Structure formats: structure tokens, C-alpha cells
Amino acid sequence: MSRALARRETIAGYLFMLPSLFFFITFVIYPMVMCVWTSLFNSTMGKEAQDTFIGIANFVELFQDKIFLKALWNTILIVVVSVPTVCIFSLWVSSRIYNMPDWACSLFRVIFYLPVITGSVAVTVVWKWMFNNYYGIFNYVGTSLGILEKNINWLGDERFALWCIILILFTTSVGQPIVLYVSALGNVDQSLVEAAQVDGATDLQVFWKIKWPQIMPTTLYILVITTINSFQCFALIQLLTSGGPNNSTQTIMYYIYYTCFKLYRYGYANAMGVVLAIIIAILSAVQFKVAQEK
Amino acid sequence: MKKALALILALCLALSVVACGGAASSAPASESTPAEGGEAAPATTQITLATYPIGKWSDEAVVNELIAGFNAVHPEIEVTVQYLDYTNGDDAVNTAIEAGTAPDVIFEGPERLVANWGAKGYLVDLADLVNPNTYASVIGSCTSENGAVYELPVCMTAHCMGINKDLFEAAGAWQYVDAESHTWTTENFVKAVEALVAYGHTNVGAVYCGGQGGDQGTRALVTNLYGGTYANAEHTAYTANCAENVKALQLLKDLEGINFDASIVGGDEVSLFANGTLAMAFCWNVALENNNAETIQFDAFPMAFPTESGDPVLQGGIWGFGIFDNGDQAKIDAAKTFVEYMTTGDAYVAAVEASSYWPVFEVEGMYEGNEQMTEYGLLVPYMGDYYQITKGWTEARTAWWNALQAIGSGTDVQEALDTFVETANAAANAA
Known part of the structure; x- marks a missing residue:
């Protein structure tokens, strides 16, 4: 290929990238830079309000803020519980359904994917009704069967509220991993599976030695996406508990929203955003590293 | 052919950028609409x-x-x-x-x-x-x-309470209500709640605290029971940790039939009252009755909040x-x-x-x-001081339902109210 042709192709390539690059810079890079920049200021709402440079004071305050620390703990708990359960459950379901007849496999995929395509508000309203303290179905069934002595205020009791959120998050998170795993398992090289079986490998060995390495890229993708989604759990909290009771369902994302939109402390909220982004980046990097080593 | 296709594609992509960018350009602040035929029309x-x-x-x-x-x-x-x-x-x-x-x-x-x-x-x-x-x-x-x-x-x-008159009558609690002036004493309020519980209606009222929605009701309930205050007369500081409010919240906490419910806000409480689940609503007014008219199957009777003195101060x-x-x-x-x-x-x-x-x-x-x-x-006429313009109001509202949640979870009432006042006053001073 001549240099002129190569240059022309390079230019064409960049031109094709330009629209995406524009959106990426405008809606990702620029807000990221602004977020870091604003986190260094005491920035608030007001026509006459002036932003004051305060260096890392917002970050120092963050780690003395009991609510932030509680939110951080809750967020980590959500991630630690939901990421493995989502991955394991979706892998198990996928492994059971991927070799079923097409109609059955599609049916299960639709069932598990439905909560994903249903709007989060609609899903949340239904769950809120089911958890209702006075006439919710869980209390109705529980008390009718004698499992519960009296109604439980699922979302109003700090012992249960966060677990209810995790349960809802679980149901809305498994759809996409199941679809991806079904696809990945379907693409596993059958000749290797058959060869292993001929050599006397057990089902577990076939899965662990043959299938698992081949679906590793999918697993990595699911791990990263589920981790990010769990960290960014917001709508459920906003619609169900507003972070209560007693901050027991407070998450970093919700606390960012509250600090920004209710208290108008833009700098402080941005500082939280920076910390959250760093945590997510570190975890994602670790996940990539571990997966690559495998 | 390939080049033409690439050119068309590039043009489409470029146009999409221009189209998106175009949305950002704002229209003139005051727009005038020309009349048909090109004649100048009065500016709209x-x-x-x-x-x-x-x-x-x-x-x-x-x-x-x-x-x-x-x-x-x-x-x-x-x-x-x-x-x-x-x-x-x-x-x-x-x-x-x-x-x-x-x-x-x-x-x-x-x-x-x-x-x-x-x-x-x-x-x-x-x-x-x-x-x-x-x-x-x-x-x-x-x-x-x-x-x-x-x-x-x-x-x-004036925001008030609503009570289910039919249920009150059935439970023998109607006798504790001054139906003419729509007022009642704290003592009679307690007796009414007890009568309703004895009748078998265990969900009499809910101190809702899932968020700030309808919080005028819980504030008015607490401050009226024993004549406490929420903010000072100058609207510069919050005073809700006074002894009267502590006593009021302790009463509510100990009163069977009144639930501290962190899973609902004012709107939910209104719905629960309207559908007959709760016997009384602390978040109520005439518009709420009209908006829920189709659901309400009983006589919703408006009431002032109970007071010791018989002289209620309603939230305006x-x-x-x-x-x-x-x-x-x-x-x-x-x-x-x-x-x-x-x-x-x-x-x-x-x-x-x-x-x-x-x-x-x-x-x-x-x-x-x-x-x-x-x-x-x-x-x-019972409308009281409009203290919602006290500085730091936004943060104080959140601090209030957080305090109620804490009380509902077992935190000492005085401690919860002290925390509320500390948070709210810090916000007022910072404003």
C-alpha cells in the first residue's frame, strides 16, 4: 500500500470516528474533567454565589462524613453480594437452558429478560406494592401460612430494607448475563467437548476445563458490567427508600444526588463522584487482571 | 460506488452532529410571529x-x-x-x-x-x-x-388531620371529638386511639417518615400535642428539641396503634387513609379529600391537631x-x-x-x-406561624424525617431531636 493511500485511509478513519469522538468528548471526557475540577471547589447554587478553591478539603471532609462512610459500606455490600450471585445464578440458568429446544430456550430468555426491558419505575412500583407493610403480598402470604407472626415493614425496617433492595437489583440484573451466557455457551467448540467426553471427562471437568475458559471473556464482561451497575444503584433507592431508614439503604450514588440536588453542594458531590469513579476503576482493573491471568 | 457510499455515510454522520449541535442554539428570547402575507404582526x-x-x-x-x-x-x-x-x-x-x-x-x-x-x-x-x-x-x-x-x-x-368518622363512631371513639369546633384534646386523642385499637383497628395512624412528602402533618402533630415549637419566631433557628416535643414524640412512640413508618410518605399515608387502612391521616386538607373522592367510601371528617390547651396551631x-x-x-x-x-x-x-x-x-x-x-x-383561623421560611429549610426537612426514622428505630427521642436541631441550625447558620 502506498503512503498516500495509507494516509488517505487514516484520514478517512478519523473522519468516521469524528462524530463518536465528539459525543465521547462532550458527554464523557468533558464532564469527567469538570467533575474532578469542581471537586476542588466549594461550589453551590446562587446567582451571586462564587466558587471558592478549597483544594482537597472536600475529600478530607468525605472521610469524616459518617453518612458517606455508611453509604460506602452499603454500596460495597451491594456489590459484594449482588455481583457473585448474579454471575453464578445466570451461569447456572444459562447452562440449564442453552441446549434446550429453541422455543424453550427463547421462552426462558424472555422471562429472565423481561425485568430488564420493563422500565425501572414500573418494576419498582410493583415491588413496592409487594413489600407494602399493610397489604403487601409477602406479608399476606407470610402471615397466612403462619411463617410470619405479624406484618413486617420490609422497606421501613433497617434490618430488611437493604436486602430488599439487593433482591430487586438481582431480579433486574440477571437478564442480560443470562442472554450473554446462553450465547457464549452455544459458541463453545463442540469438538473439544466431545473429545473430552471420549477421553472420559466428567461433566464438571468438561465444564471447568473446556467450557469455562472459552466463556471467560463473557464472564469478564458480565463481572465488569454488573459491578458498575451495582455501584450505580440509584433508581431503586430513590423510588423506594430515599436512603432510609436511618441511612440503612444509603448508597454513594444516592448520596451524590442528595448532596447535589437537595443541599446544592456541587463541589462535595463531585468529590464523591471522583471517589466512586476511582473505586470502580480499581475494581474493574483487578477483574481484568484476574481474568487475563486465568 | 464504495466512495459514494462512504461519502453519503460521512454526510449523514456529519449532519447528525450538526443536528444535535443545532438543538443547543437557543431561540431568541422574545419571539415575534409574522402574520400571513408578510405583514408585521404584534410581537408574541x-x-x-x-x-x-x-x-x-x-x-x-x-x-x-x-x-x-x-x-x-x-x-x-x-x-x-x-x-x-x-x-x-x-x-x-x-x-x-x-x-x-x-x-x-x-x-x-x-x-x-x-x-x-x-x-x-x-x-x-x-x-x-x-x-x-x-x-x-x-x-x-x-x-x-x-x-x-x-x-x-x-x-x-390550613393543613389539618382527617379522621374516618364512620370508624370512629363504630369504635365508640366519636365521643372524644368536638365535632362542632373540629378540635380535640391530647387526652381525648389518646383515648380515641385506644378505643380504635380495642375495636380491632390496629393501624390507627402512621407517623410517616419515608421522605419529606407531607411532613407538615408530622410537624404539626408533634408541636400541637403539648404546645411545642419547631422554629423561633424570628425564623432564624430551629427549636424542635424542646421538652414539649420530646414528650409528644415519646407519647406517639409508646401509643399502640400509631406506627412510625419509614416506608411511606405523606402521599402514601393519604392513600392508606382514603382506602380505609388507616383510621386517621395527619396529612390532610380539602384538596386531598377532593382528589381522593372516588376512593373514599366513608365520611372523612377534617380535624385540627390535638392539643392540651384546646387551642390548635395549624400549619399553613x-x-x-x-x-x-x-x-x-x-x-x-x-x-x-x-x-x-x-x-x-x-x-x-x-x-x-x-x-x-x-x-x-x-x-x-x-x-x-x-x-x-x-x-x-x-x-x-387556626393557621399559625409560617416558619417554613426559616433559613436552612431544605436541609431541615430532611433532618426531620431522619429524626423520626431514628426514633422509630429506637433512638432516644431527646437524642434524635438534638441531632435534628444541630443539623438544621448548622444549615441555617451556613445559609
């Missing part, structure tokens, strides 16, 4: 009205009728309406303010217009539009500490117009024309009726013969 000023759900001001048909009346007199002003709710309305307005696209006119109360957006310098002083007959206390609540009137008041009400609601200073004098003038129209003559009566509340100055014959408004009107 477009303004946006944002309204919270105040009575029927959330009903598009009602609001359109009000605006049609305005346009019959002022065809040169085009009004676009944005309907807000109390869950996300503040966020929508705040985002619009930061984006430079705040509505021109907004219909809400002093806690937002005066204590928040007005105090932050976003609103226009409307002192020149105030009707001199407006009740002094109302004007006082709409006036900022710098003397500017950031809310042109339209209507007002005052709603009116604020005008955002968006830097366009033509729009400000048009907005002023709109609010002046809506607060004068027959249009004013229609605007107040749409709210389902009461006028802020004497309007002869209004609600005459209206049994429901006469009944609820008995409670309006």
Missing part, C-alpha cells in the same frame, strides 16, 4: 409557567381554561405550562436554573419561592403587584428578609406566583402581566377555585353555600 411573547400540583392546578383542562381566559385579554402572550410534582419538581427546576432555562413563572409556596430561589437571587421582586388588601401575615410570609416580595400570594389553607399553606429573572425584560414584563391578571377580578376567583383553597384577601360571597368549604373553613 412566549412565557413558561411551571406549576406544582396545587389542587386542580395539576389538571391540564382546568389550567388550559384559565390560560384561555388570559389569552382572550392578552393574545400577545403565549403561555406554555410545565406540570411539576413534589417528588421531582425541585430537581427539574434546579436543573433548569443551572442550565439557564428556568421557567418564567412558577406557582408554589414561600418555602421554595422565598426561602430558596428568592434567597438565592433568582426571582424578581413583585412588591409592586401586591394587592393592598392581602392579609398582612400572608404578605409577611411571602417577603424575604431583604424586603423583596418573591411570591405574589394567590391562595392559602400559602401558594402564589414567583417570576424568574431570566435576563429578558420582555419576558419578565409578560410574566408580570400574567400574574397580575391571575390575581385580579374574576380571574383571581377562578384561580383560587382551581386551587380548592381560600383567597388571601376578602372576596365577598366566595364559597357561599359550599358546605364542604364552610366545614374546612372552620379550621383556617
